[in-house]
Amino acid sequence: MTILGKRFYEQDTLTVAKKLLGKIFCKKNADGTILKGKIVETEAYTQEEPACHAYRGKTKRSETLFMQGGTLYVYFIYGMYHCVNVVTEKENYGSAVLIRAIEPINNNFEKRAAAGPAKLCKIFNITKELNKIDITKRNSIIRIEDNTDLKENEIIQTVRIGISNATELPWRFYIKDNQSVSKK
């Protein structure tokens, strides 16, 4: 199984967001077991629009977004939740893809238990300690395995959720008729 590398993440953010659908998200736990799931929903964020944490330039929080493609960006929100992103494009360009929902493989976790950005962080036990790790390395705690691209007619493209700026941009992607997306 091929692990997605720098070349993949360095592509245009919208391309990465779309192509991540159907790919296999993998997390190595402390006990050596590996938890996997299929990515079924994503959102793109770039420094050129105000919903992105990189919009106002580099800060202590947003600096991760300016790192090289294939870096993990984890942030804490609403006083109790975490969200995971994968940094895209070239170093010093602030952009990433938010992973919004993951589907279980072989019923390895409850259906819809990872149907939402904070829920999947809970299931995969992702916290700020994993912020800035390089996920293109074979021994990385988090990796994403390649999988065949979906057909255009299997993908729904629409507006992003839960933001108050740039709400008109259709930068959310999810797999059509999927039972594990956060919202239709």
Add this chain to the structure above:
DNA sequence: GCTCGGATCTAC
């Protein structure tokens, strides 16, 4: 320094 709102989720 201090305040405000947030890429959410669950339950009332």
Add this chain to the structure above:
DNA sequence: TAGATCCGAGCA
């Protein structure tokens, strides 16, 4: 539809 809960970013 509101409340939990806290930290970063901008200064309301």
